[in-house]
Amino acid sequence: MTTPTIDRQIERRLADADVRYTRGRRVVISALAEADGPRSAAELSRVIGESVPLSSLYRSLAVLEEAGVLAPHFSSPGLTRYELAEWLSGHHHHLVCICCGIVQDIEVADGLEQRLQEIVADIAGGVSFSELNHALEIEGHCAGCA
Amino acid sequence: MTTPTIDRQIERRLADADVRYTRGRRVVISALAEADGPRSAAELSRVIGESVPLSSLYRSLAVLEEAGVLAPHFSSPGLTRYELAEWLSGHHHHLVCICCGIVQDIEVADGLEQRLQEIVADIAGGVSFSELNHALEIEGHCAGCA
DNA sequence: GCTCCTTTTGATATTGATTCTCGTTAGAGT
DNA sequence: ACTCTAACGAGAATCAATATCAAAAGGAGC
Structure with missing residues (x-):
């Protein structure tokens, strides 16, 4: 689960960027924080369930990457996996x-x-x-x- | 351009795999040998021109990867770049x-x-x-x- | 060179991940 | 509570890549 520390860091970063830390975005972050490696939209959706529709999931990933909270990772053909940026995860x-x-x-x-x-x-x-x-x-x- | 040495190594490898080293495949290899890094199908097509249609280009890349002549590389969202395998290029x-x-x-x-x-x-x-x-x-x- | 057989080709349709659109909903500040 | 803007969500659209299948090309034997 997301540690309170990481969560506070993200809150601050998003506030600075004028980006809201909404329920859907918290769910995405939480799922990534629990994973032991980068995850794709489809992999996350499997974990998260229907509470976050795919189109919103993709947009959240893009927004969070843009804000420097997530980093993309490429290792499989045709899909992008995301992980917490290194300033959060080490x-x-x-x-x-x-x-x-x-x-x-x-x-x-x-x-x-x-x-x-x-x-x-x-x-x-x-x-x-x-x-x-x-x-x-x-x-x-x-x-x-x- | 493809060096004669590399070309002969590929000929042998493909012969062993019962895969023909056809004109289209030679064009693909030659374009990759001239590049100074991995290239995607679209990037190759831009260099090669219309002499190899995209569908054939994609198939050639897949066949040559299967045969161990090319290696895929992932670094951009949604596309795969290829390069000569390390036993050919070092x-x-x-x-x-x-x-x-x-x-x-x-x-x-x-x-x-x-x-x-x-x-x-x-x-x-x-x-x-x-x-x-x-x-x-x-x-x-x-x-x-x- | 000709025949037969198998692989490859290339135009097209299809899939699958991702992005875009746009009307609706929810947050933050007052 | 009111307003204004950012975010959401369902569906359409896009784009790389794969599958299909009839036609063309390579190779072996004659």
Whole structure:
């Protein structure tokens, strides 16, 4: 369930953006907060039920992404999954199942994460992009598909 | 353009899979070999022109992926980009433009790549996935969008 | 080159995720 | 409670991708 802390942070962020934190949007956030990885509109709808119609669900996801509360994630053909933005959930990486497409969050221990940051900084030094972020995706077969 | 070496490797792989290396498929491979990153069906079609209709282009991409010659890449909502599989193009990572979605390949120097491998191996050790592959995506703004 | 057989092609219809439209409803401030 | 604007929700529209199926092309044997 959504922690009170996260909920208050979202309330503040949405208020700053003049976006209302309505019932439907709270339901979406709550479902994503309970998930252990990014979820698509269809996956969320399955969990949430009919209390939020698909068209509203899609609009809520778009609005919350626009406000910086959600981040999109792409790993399966033709659909977008969403997760809480990193300033809410903490920096993490993903395990992606090649077989069924499900995505699971992983925390990386501080020491490893720091070494990763160094590598990314080294790479970013020689490149024409202005670096903002990095994502390490590890692909494999999940327990269910093994 | 497609190098003769890569072309011969693909010929052999497709022959082994009983899949013909037809004109349309050669055009697709050639366009992807010239690109400096993954490309979608629409992007390829723009380059290739009308000599390969979209329906055939999509089918070629699916067949070539099935045969292990192409690998899909997801970084923009609602579309799949393809690139030559790593056994053809070499292991590499990606720069993803947050703004326009374009993806550019990057080579990572051997030393850095080795450190990256170590980190991934460390992470994979404590996880319920059978690890097969890793991908480091660096997100930022490309030169055109900066 | 010709025949037969199988794979591939290409125009079109279809699916599925997502977005748009627009009249109705609900929130926030007064 | 009143007003004004943002949000909702049902359905239509869009767009990438897939399925269909008759016609064309590749390859093997003669």
